[in-house]
Amino acid sequence: MHLFFKPRPGVIGDCIPHYHDGRYHVFYLRDYRDRDSYGLGSAWHHISTDDFVHFEDHGEALAQGRIDEQDHTVATGCVYTDDHGKHHIFYTGINPYLRTDALHEQGLMHATSDDLVTWIKHPDEIGYADEAIYERHDWRDPFVFKHPQTGRYQMILAARVNHGPVFRRGCTGLLTSDDLTHWTVEKPFYTPARYHGHECPDWFQMGDWYYLVFSEYTTHTTTRYVMSRSPDGPWIAPADNQFDNRAFYAAKSASDGSRRFLFGWNPTKLGNVDSGEWQWGGSLTVHEIIQNDDGTLAVRMPPEVAEAFGAAQPLGLERLESSWTYGDMTYRAESLYSFSTALSGRMPESYLLQGQLRFEQDAGAAGVLLRMDEAGDTGYFLRFNLPGQRLEFGKIGGYRDWYVDHMPELDRPLQIRAGEPLRFRIIIDKTAVVAYVNDRVALSARMYANPFGRCGVFADGTNVVVHGIEMLPMRS
Incomplete structure (x- = not known):
């Protein structure tokens, strides 16, 4: 479907x-x-x-x-x-x-x-x-x-x-x-x-x-x-x-x-x-x-x-790099001077991913990873760019040559402040992606690689808290 x-x-x-x-x-x-x-x-x-x-x-x-x-x-x-x-x-x-x-x-x-x-x-x-x-x-x-x-x-x-x-x-x-x-x-x-x-x-x-x-x-x-x-x-x-x-x-x-x-x-x-x-x-x-x-x-x-999606299922992130910790449905990263990730197992081709992310410092970037391969070399991201005050979509490893990751025109202005939660809901339907943040900002995209890849979260030069991350399967 x-x-x-x-x-x-x-x-x-x-x-x-x-x-x-x-x-x-x-x-x-x-x-x-x-x-x-x-x-x-x-x-x-x-x-x-x-x-x-x-x-x-x-x-x-x-x-x-x-x-x-x-x-x-x-x-x-x-x-x-x-x-x-x-x-x-x-x-x-x-x-x-x-x-x-x-x-x-x-x-x-x-x-x-x-x-x-x-x-x-x-x-x-x-x-x-x-x-x-x-x-x-x-x-x-x-x-x-x-x-x-x-x-x-x-x-x-x-x-x-x-x-x-x-x-x-x-x-x-x-x-x-x-x-x-x-x-x-x-x-x-x-x-x-x-x-x-x-x-x-x-x-x-x-x-x-x-x-x-x-x-x-x-x-x-x-x-x-x-x-x-x-x-x-x-x-x-x-x-x-x-x-x-x-x-x-x-x-x-x-x-x-x-x-x-x-x-x-x-x-x-x-x-x-x-x-x-x-x-x-x-x-x-x-x-x-x-x-x-x-x-x-x-x-x-x-x-x-x-309503097209079924009951929410807590998403377990099984591959946590050393800067990430977990407790009470909450993942926390201390990554003020580094880039770090936490990844799930393999995901279906279509689903709804939701949760909330909060910066603890007015610095860096963090976000959601989608369709990551087994080695973590390629995949996609929805990035909350705090210094740039933007929501950005791109591809890990670069979408063309020279490792440029952010895809042109696939971004939106977004107010991002430390201490304020960013509530995200992301629909993945085969190659189509539509993300919503705080029920006010939308960002659409396409992604063609790794259809059953892992999802997860990342922090890049900041400390973040990710709470209540869940996967909702599409109803048949």
Whole structure:
């Protein structure tokens, strides 16, 4: 069993979540990774769930168009249910063969349904960029909502303005409508001149704050958010406005009216090796969004996902180096001037690991070891870097050449103070990893070596206490 959904054959790409009648419907771009059998491009597929673990497959929702049609690739968009119960998909039709001075590679398209399963396309409704404001061929990922003050329909999308430095033209474009059919192109909704593109935009209200979510690939490859007291901005970018890291992309949200969840994909790596390049698409990851007192956002593991694991079992660490001691479910390391480890026996391929770690000095680093080999030469780590105030993922012995262990972009800001416990929960599901700390910070990753390797803890230039470390097996 896979905890993190992935279609077979193929991978899950951009997700379009929609809550309706007690279930989360997840429409997604499916890449079969088999051009000989399935051709180029993607269609929309449809699954639904009420626990983010078990999914009902509803099959293909929107098929690809012909090679001469705008939607030869059916790309990202949104699902919107109007006041009469009619369901609308607004999506991107992409056709690279139409990238000319006379035609458009990307256009906005429309489909409708009475049941969320059977959809009718409206090929006569295609919207293109207004080149007086925007670039011609970047016009994708529409998201529709009703403005809470004017009652008009707003469509935001990934676009680029037609002026300024090329690598900073990315913006969140805007269209408006009174009927969901006829749309007027407006000036940009959000244009900070910081990124090449703002992919997969999302917008929602939580309490007294409004949030705009988008994914960028300029400074990092990640999903970000900005916030405002007004539905239209101006938008504030918090110091840490990422939800996760490089291994969680194109995330969009859906809510049942009281809780909100974020659906993104954890990319695989080329060749199924740690040194491979990140690929487009992978498996589904769902975080629950939490609002802090100051309006900033955080994420945690959905409690429904935790229910996928069985009873907690104390994890015995049988290989303790000399600086480690054990007593009363607690491991302690005095390693102020050295690196030391404590390791378990061999572990299953999928499980949940949890516990808490506390620094006793404002110095050094410590953390959790995963999938260590018998000799302790290779494996993975989740490192609490106290001087750097960061959570980091990497590979013991180096993930490429020259023994560089910390994998680029697989880190997150984290407040770490001596004497304050860091509560961690780490899901290992085959090659996918998602770690949560203090129910506020998430870090996703991939690991391909030593699938049944040992886990454990380490201290590097500090004294630490690790308490209540447990393994929870995945339910069958």
